Amino acid sequence: MKKMIRTVLFVQILSSQLLMLHSAVHSLSASCRGDVSLPCLEVGSDFVSVTWYKQRTHQRKYGILRWSSKDKSTPEFFKSNRSVHYDKDYSLLISAVTPADSGTYECEVGARVGGRNKQKEVKLDVSACVTPAVWTPSVRTPVTPVPNKTSDLCRLQVQELPVLWSAVVYGTVGLAKVVLSIIIVLIIRCVQTKSSKRQQQKW
Structure with a gap:
């Protein structure tokens, strides 16, 4: 009987300590070569970390930048081919976006033990880049004058x-x-x- 009570109490304590997951999805459209700020969730003071990811195929994702509760002012950037910046309220700022930046981004707020983790997905859709037409002057072939016998006779x-x-x-x-x-x-x-x-x- 005591073993059963201990097992139940252990399960209850363990379940209360497990981090619960809360997610939200947000869609955003942007024009090519524009600047886009991806908003995160409301982040309180009691958090362990705030991390931005970009999702890839097969449910894989790679990190972009991360704030730690020890240093909330300056985030840590992950190694990436894309240069990004951070904005106020833990937003992700991407400059001069192109269709290659389209995809699903994820802002994850890590809570302390016993707290509640939060996630927000932002689906970014960047329009195709249109190259403006450049006017080029056509090269005209020089016209060789054809001798006119009538005009020569008139001149004579x-x-x-x-x-x-x-x-x-x-x-x-x-x-x-x-x-x-x-x-x-x-x-x-x-x-x-x-x-x-x-x-x-x-x-």
Whole structure:
């Protein structure tokens, strides 16, 4: 009988000392190359540690950073290829996120013996990165001018036209002078003839 009582008491004490697990799930979406702060649970003063994990396949997870109750101001970073920071209220700050950062993160608050452990899962979904289109000026092939016989002929005619025009002008002016001289001579002769006739009539 005493052995049974001792066994029951041992089981009760052991069950009261076992850490109870409390979990919560939170979903969060983020834009590519943005900064994201993953919130943890409310952490009281009576805790052993606060640890951030990222879950992998097959229920495996790896540590990111951890606060200890002995040093609550500065966390301990685990070895990781991803550079992260810590934010206020034990939040996990990830800068310039990419789709590779998508996944399930877990904040675990370890309680003292007889206390109650707490866990919070944060599912992060990062949108695809879109590379902005860069305008590049098209390279234009230089156009080789094709010789145009018609245009060359027109240029030749334009160059020869002043010479021909000058000859016509000078010829016309010269002819006009000759004609004008003949007319003047005829007028003078006509005047002289009339004056001689008048003198003869007087005599």
